[in-house]
Amino acid sequence: MMPTSTENQGINYGAILVISIAVGVDIFFSVLMAHWSYSWFPVQASSAAPYVDSLFSLETGIGTFIFLGCTGVMAWVILFNRAPKYDEVNGDPIEGNIKLEIVWTVIPLLLVLAIAAYSINVNNTLSTLGPKQKYRVGDNPAALVSMDPKSTVGPIEVIARQWSWEFVYPDGVRSSELHLPVDQRVNFRLISEDVLHSFYVPAFRLKQDIVPGSVISYSLTPTREGRYRLRDAMFSGAYFSQNQTDVIVESEKSFADWLDLSAKQPLQPGLDPSQPLYQRRLAKGDKGWATVPPSPPPLVNDPGNPSAPHEA
Amino acid sequence: MTTSNSEVTLKHTPGHIKHDGHNLTGFIIFLCSESIIFLAFFAAYIVLKLTSPEWLPEGVNGLSIRMPLINTVVLVSSSFVAYLAERYLHKRNLWGFRTVWLLTMAMGSYFVYGQYVEWSELAFGLNSGVFGGTFYLLTGFHGLHVITGIALMALMLFRSFLPGNYEKGEAGVISVSLFWHFVDVIWIILFVLIYIWQ
Amino acid sequence: MSISNYDARILKAPHPVPGAPDNWKRFFSFNTDAKVIGIQYIVTSLFFLLVGGLLAMVIRGELITPPADLVDPTVYNGLYTMHGTVMLFLFLFPILNGFNNLLIPTMIGAPDMAFPKLNAAAFWLVPVFAIVLMASFFVPGGPASSGWWSYPPMSLQNPLGRFFNGEMLWITAVALSGISSIFGAINFVTTIIRMRAPGMGFFRMPIFIWTAWAAQTIQLLGLPALTGGAIMLLFDLSFGTTFFRPEGGGDPVLFQHFFWFYSHPAVYVLILPIFGIFSELFPVYARKPLFGYKVVALASFGITVLSLIVWVHHMFYSGTPQWMRNVFMLTTMLIAVPTGIKVFAWIATLWRGKIRLTTPMLFCLGGLFNFIFAGITGVMLATVPIDVHVGNTYFVVAHFHYVIFNTIGFGVFAGIYHWFPKFTGRMYYEGLGKIHFVLTFIGATLNFLPLHWAGLLGMPRRVASYDPEFAIWNVIASLGAFILGVASIPFILNMISSWARGPKAPPNPWKAIGLEWLLPSPPPAENFEDDIPTVINGPYGYGLGKPLVDDEEFYIRRANEA
């Protein structure tokens, strides 16, 4: 792909051989990287994850090919086209090559068009993001968006605050950790009571901002049982980094059992990860820069178990 | 290279264009850029009006159009008056220019006065939700431009009394009247958005 | 100064040797000579590179261990906000304006900028808003700490309820910075359009001029949108409006559109002049004409146009509807095409050249190497499904430091070394320069490469503490950052000692082609003064044997005698 065609002296078999070997080596490493890239991710725990990982792998492959191709030529040039010391001569005065320029315009164009087309396809297949509906602060947002007809569980209300999470199930159960049945499409209503937050589960490869004043319908399908991290991924102030909880994906039966059991629990203060830090700060004389105080802990049926180990 | 020493440059930079032209070029570039702020505000107005769950503040049913309409007529016609002044200047009829230029300023001032009267009669304020906010933001920001325009015109009027002021060209007056047309066009869009589209 | 027998040059310094003891004072005055202003910009912004770098060192110090132990989380938030703000508004934008000031007039053969006073005013706004921004460290409650995006409603929370708060000063500083940039942009564009030397048609302009023009066009079209957004944000914060507050009917996402409508194109304002620097330097140190000059020139405006229609790629997970995500994914990816044209053209320029690995060339090669990598991660981010996973994680942080430091930073250093002899009249020390390069390359790679993996695993950005599984990547990154801190020592040493007592520089130490190299080093106040050369050929005639200007010998002789 490099500007070797600038030579006009008939067919140069030596050059063709060198280039073929170089392209071969480049392809080899690109395929290797593409495979290797799968290991850079957390476990795949939702139906979105395989798509994301394979798209990433594809782009890693293409990217490696382009990167090695370009930097390979640069390395070659640095090694073999150096001017000796005190040599003042110029290089070949090549000013351009129309054919070559067309090639390196059209190929990237086709590549990105293909990637974009494929990604649009993936977006449509997953169709995670439902409508976003603004509401008047004070009104009940729940009534505003109807449930995604394709999903079988939910709508589960996800309430984000500075700095805690609360999940409300259709039957009224409230919890600090998100329990989901495996292999079922779940619908959420994302709501924030103060500032922007983002619902992000790396093992699901999914994230969606939560916008105060709007309710967002969001759907996903977990595909693997386990305990995964749910992180706030849109900066939300002082204790943003503490604003994490877990998602527990379990079999349909354990999920149902958990719902039943929780329904019988009394409401109690749930997870409130920033409170200890805030108390420590107050104890030290409220030093540091200004922050709003954390909102009071949500009252939930199941406060969860923050010390349980998560898989990803 | 300011305009004041353009002779010097003209001498030592052959083949390049008369210096006074820089000012007009620069000013036109500035106006293009400035128009984007208004575009941004217009966009905000349109988006908020179309999507906000609460638009008009309680107790407000809309805006009366009579007063602003008179204002619009005055401002729009002042653009033509400004053009007339420019013509006078071009024909070196200095007193003609000054008189008509002053008339433009008077019309501009009337607009500001009209705006003031309208503001003082409104039942809502800057803090009355997004409607109040965008209304005062747009009309206020535009009003600032009108006032700036009048001030610039006053400056040009003053300068017209300096001997030899127009020997290097009329870029100053041309720029200011360009600015005035700009303020005018902005107002027309604003008027349509705020008063017509209710 | 209006009568023609009065020589305007007398007002400016006599043939300046910047830094010479007799006239260093003019660097602290309202001087209207573009070369003085250029140096004022560059020195000021290098100082703020140190400030921003120091903040980065504290950030990396905090992140070397998982818990928030070095500073309070609130302090951490303020530090990274100020780091981003200082680096962008007080280091990068000003330093590139410094290059514009030094290079635009000299490269196009103009005696000065079109509006010298406006130019000086634009510069002097920099210390003004620098002071405003730095003052925010000392107001009660501390500086702005909602990130350099300042997204509402978080940025509007103002916990202490005071009128003068960090956020308010931050908005003021950013707005002043915008005014300064607009002054600059008007000046640069007017100068380029109207003050080129005779014979210098658009397609004889050096690529740096093309890229500066393309970049400043973005400033003119984009910045006012941010200014508009900032005004509304300030009103929300200080005067009780609710444009972006949901209580009162406002829309927080609207601000994001305003912000990114400018701040995305802004990244091309930053990279385009670096593309210009690459395009100037590769031909010089490969001794070859720039490959495909015309296409490279036009690709700059291709990037300008595209850059204005891609901003939503920063909002793929903000609740933007599906069609918007798809459209903006496509437009974003299209930028790879004009950019690729440039990259391939540079590589073709190197091909079979006579490569000279001077310090500026090393920084250019390193910068290009990093840029190809950064561009590819950019295309990954543009892919909606991937961005939905890695957005707002360290993958983004890694991507943009790869462009912003590992490419733009490298390009800036390359430019400084390359034009140092021209504008100071002194040679720098090659040995120190190479040490600087090696340390910077190693430090930058160690710092920002590992962060990609932290991001892929799901480590969010802007966190003061993190889960222990991310520790390994952060330890390596912090070590790299500290190496970068060390790398600044040879650089500072080199600059100060070379300027003070480096060997005298000839007018054209690199045997480069370009109007600026036909001037004495350093150039006199009005560059070519009364004899503007007439350009008769394109800018990169290496090995073509075509002189750049009419009567070239005259200019070479004159420059040598000065």
Ligand code: HEA
């Ligand atoms: C300063 C310079 C700069 C530059 C030049 C770029 C260049 C690009 N950036 Fe980057 N970007 C930033 C600075 C920059 N970026 C910053 C600061 C942020 C974060 C801001 C913040 O959140 O705080 C960011 C964030 C950012 C995001 C948002 C991520 C998120 O927040 O979720 C995205 C998403 O699309 C993106 C994409 C791109 C793309 C596609 C390019 C393209 O222009 C790259 C094009 C170049 C190439 C592709 C390489 C050369 C081309 C070839 C060799 C041809 C062949 C290639 C292919 C066919 C692939 N960038």
Ligand code: HEA
């Ligand atoms: C021009 C832009 C620029 C540059 C050059 C840099 C340079 C660096 N940045 Fe950058 N950074 C940003 C722009 C930039 N950054 C932006 C926009 C953000 C986003 C902010 C946000 O999210 O809102 C960010 C965020 C950011 C983060 C993420 C914070 C977070 O999300 O929590 C981190 C963490 O590692 C980081 C680290 C670094 C480091 C180690 C460097 C190094 O390259 C710095 C190297 C340092 C030097 C070269 C100077 C050395 C000086 C000294 C050691 C001091 C010596 C002192 C004296 C002599 C007085 N930066």
Ligand code: CUA
């Ligand atoms: Cu100065 Cu033209």
Ligand SMILES: [Cu+2]
């Ligand atoms: Cu962008």
